[in-house]
Amino acid sequence: PASPPSNFLRSIIDHDLASGRYADKRWAGKPGPAGVQAQGSHDSARIRTRFPPEPNGYLHIGHAKSICLNFGLARDYGGACHLRFDDTNPEKEEDEYVRTIIDAVSWLGFTWEHQGESNCYFASDYFAYLYQFAEALIESGDAYVDEQNAEQMRATRGTLTEKGVNSPWRDRPAAESLTLLREMRDGKHPDGSLALRARIDMGSPNINLRDPVLYRIRHASHHRTGNDWCIYPMYAWAHPVEDALEGITHSICTLEFEDQRPFYDWILNKLADLGQLRRPLPRQYEFARLNLTYVITSKRKLLQLVREGHVQGWDDPRMPTLVGLRRRGFTPQAIRLFCERLGVSKSDSRIDYSLLEQALRDDLDPQAARTVAILDPVKLIIDNYPQDQTEPCHAPINPHRPEDGQREFSFSRELWIERDDFREDPPKKYFRLFPGNTVRLKYGYIVTCTGCVKDEQGRVVEVHAEYLPDTKSGTPGSDAVKVKGTITWVSAQHAVAAEVRLYDRLFADPHPDAGDKDFLTALNPDSRRVVNAWLEPGTRAHPGAVWQFERLGYFVADRIDSSLERPIINRAVTLRDSWA
Numbered sequence: 001p002a003s004p005p006s007n008f009l010r011s012i013i014d015h016d017l018a019s020g021r022y023a024d025k026r027w028a029g030k031p032g033p034a035g036v037q038a039q040g041s042h043d044s045a046r047i048r049t050r051f052p053p054e055p056n057g058y059l060h061i062g063h064a065k066s067i068c069l070n071f072g073l074a075r076d077y078g079g080a081c082h083l084r085f086d087d088t089n090p091e092k093e094e095d096e097y098v099r100t101i102i103d104a105v106s107w108l109g110f111t112w113e114h115q116g117e118s119n120c121y122f123a124s125d126y127f128a129y130l131y132q133f134a135e136a137l138i139e140s141g142d143a144y145v146d147e148q149n150a151e152q153m154r155a156t157r158g159t160l161t162e163k164g165v166n167s168p169w170r171d172r173p174a175a176e177s178l179t180l181l182r183e184m185r186d187g188k189h190p191d192g193s194l195a196l197r198a199r200i201d202m203g204s205p206n207i208n209l210r211d212p213v214l215y216r217i218r219h220a221s222h223h224r225t226g227n228d229w230c231i232y233p234m235y236a237w238a239h240p241v242e243d244a245l246e247g248i249t250h251s252i253c254t255l256e257f258e259d260q261r262p263f264y265d266w267i268l269n270k271l272a273d274l275g276q277l278r279r280p281l282p283r284q285y286e287f288a289r290l291n292l293t294y295v296i297t298s299k300r301k302l303l304q305l306v307r308e309g310h311v312q313g314w315d316d317p318r319m320p321t322l323v324g325l326r327r328r329g330f331t332p333q334a335i336r337l338f339c340e341r342l343g344v345s346k347s348d349s350r351i352d353y354s355l356l357e358q359a360l361r362d363d364l365d366p367q368a369a370r371t372v373a374i375l376d377p378v379k380l381i382i383d384n385y386p387q388d389q390t391e392p393c394h395a396p397i398n399p400h401r402p403e404d405g406q407r408e409f410s411f412s413r414e415l416w417i418e419r420d421d422f423r424e425d426p427p428k429k430y431f432r433l434f435p436g437n438t439v440r441l442k443y444g445y446i447v448t449c450t451g452c453v454k455d456e457q458g459r460v461v462e463v464h465a466e467y468l469p470d471t472k473s474g475t476p477g478s479d480a481v482k483v484k485g486t487i488t489w490v491s492a493q494h495a496v497a498a499e500v501r502l503y504d505r506l507f508a509d510p511h512p513d514a515g516d517k518d519f520l521t522a523l524n525p526d527s528r529r530v531v532n533a534w535l536e537p538g539t540r541a542h543p544g545a546v547w548q549f550e551r552l553g554y555f556v557a558d559r560i561d562s563s564l565e566r567p568i569i570n571r572a573v574t575l576r577d578s579w580a
């Protein structure tokens with residue numbers, strides 16, 4: 001396969017491999033604190049990356065970018081990518097999310113090395129190491145227990161222009177901090193009364209280096225460690241340690257964490273100097289997160305959409321979650337293609353939603369079976385075609401893949417056509433059916449429109465036409481008559497009934513959460529329309545089946561609701577971008 005386009009991360013990795021920075025296989029295979037058992041098992045890995053979700057929600061298209069990047073680099077460089085649950089926040093995390101995240105990453109097509117029963121890594125497995133390291137930091141004078149409350153700490157932390165103020169507890173003896181940390185661990189102090197802080201520099205221009213909190217007290221039950229702990233590590237403290245314990249070489253995160261990098265390096269170097277971690281240490285690199293037009297990915301706002309019933313759940317086909325995209329008809333290949341096309345950069349931008357849709361079309365076009373569906377049906381009656389006659393018509397299953405063969409369906413006197421394919425008073429350049437005009441019924445005969453029948457409200461209920469007998473597609477001389485329009489149809493007596501859910505963008509505004517406007521006002525009132533459609537006979541809507549409905553777009557039989565007896569079909573994407 002062609003090698004993927006280079007980017008700044010690949011350049012860094014190429015350089016690290018060339019310089020032999022991670023050549024020590026003993027290190028690569030046996031990461032972890034000095035003298036402590038290895039966490040990684042993949043001895044031959046040349047690099048190690050990780051995808052570290054917090055199990056507190058569903059993954060979305062933004063996470064997919066990070067997954068494709070981290071798993072993709074590991075794959076391309078003969079490395080390993082760890083799926084690690086960053087579960088250091090007991091209140092918000094649940095096993096249920098662990099399961100759905102594992103499903104989503106597997107569905108995207110990535111695998112990871114075996115690690116324990118669950119096949120993945122958990123930050124909570126390192127609580128004991130973190131605690132051991134915290135005591136070492138106290139003993140070396142690099143951490144202290146502070147008795148200020150959160151509000152006092154905030155007030156003394158300073159600002160961008162103003163230095164912070166040292167805590168009165170900053171210079172207390174190490175022995176005192178050690179006793180207090182042990183009491184914190186043993187549950188002797190209430191939430192928020194004490195905290196362990198790194199002792200760095202309250203005057204640092206980087207606020208993250210102004211004695212950041214390492215541990216806080218939370219008397220809360222954890223989804224995996226239960227009530228074993230009542231102190232929990234802060235993200236900035238836990239994350240570098242998790243990386244080092246697993247022997248991560250390249251810790252790739254989004255740009256917001258750039259300011260955290262000095263602390264990341266500070267803490268790991270301290271612990272290495274103290275003999276607690278081995279070198280070489282992991283390094284953090286930042287890339288621009290994915291922002292898409294017409295899409296929000298804020299967990300809080302997505303939750304609000306679900307709770308208030310603006311969508312029908314986390315897997316609603318309009319949601320940007322991976323479960324939602326999957327139900328909508330997105331394939332893992334399309335999402336990976338989209339992420340490849342995005343590349344990685346170091347500057348934030350907003351990507352047009354149409355790129356995601358185009359990736360889906362590009363993935364499905366070469367492989368999806370074609371079929372005809374009539375979404376807004378009106379009868380077309382061929383008055384000169386015998387009442388009881390039917391005859392077979394043929395069409396390619398996929399014009400790009402002649403080897404897939406042909407599909408066969410019947411022509412008969414009464415057909416369903418799209419209501420929009422007939423006009424009593426056609427506008428200019430309208431080449432479809434209107435009285436006196438001649439069109440081709442795709443894969444069938446050429447017909448001449450003779451008129452229509454309307455109900456009392458003036459609505460067209462029947463269109464009438466006559467066919468030209470020697471014009472059937474695929475028969476000699478069938479193209480002797482020239483027409484400007486071709487329309488799709490299905491035979492009324494043979495067609496398969498289906499519920500079709502016409503999904504569109506959830507938001508009508510390209511920047512639904514820009515500024516301080518209420519993102520709900522940006523909802524697209526037309527994002528879901530349900531119609532009763534007629535499908536080409538032979539269309540079998542087993543859950544997950546995908547087609548190109550000719551002229552209309554790509555459609556998928558709903559994974560949850562569809563059955564062969566009662567087809568329920570989602571529009572994944574229209575054939576052309578109607579928002580351009």
Ligand code: ATP
Nearest residue numbers: 052053054062063065066253254288289290291299
């Ligand atoms: P929150 O921190 O609000 O819970 P989150 O989106 O950061 O939400 P995490 O579970 O921490 O959720 O994300 C896991 C990984 O996915 C992180 O490494 C993060 O950088 C990455 N990620 C999240 N959103 C995006 C995005 N829009 N683009 C690229 N990467 C993302």
Ligand code: MG
Nearest residue numbers: 053054055056
């Ligand atoms: Mg999170």
Ligand code: MG
Nearest residue numbers: 052053054086
């Ligand atoms: Mg996060």
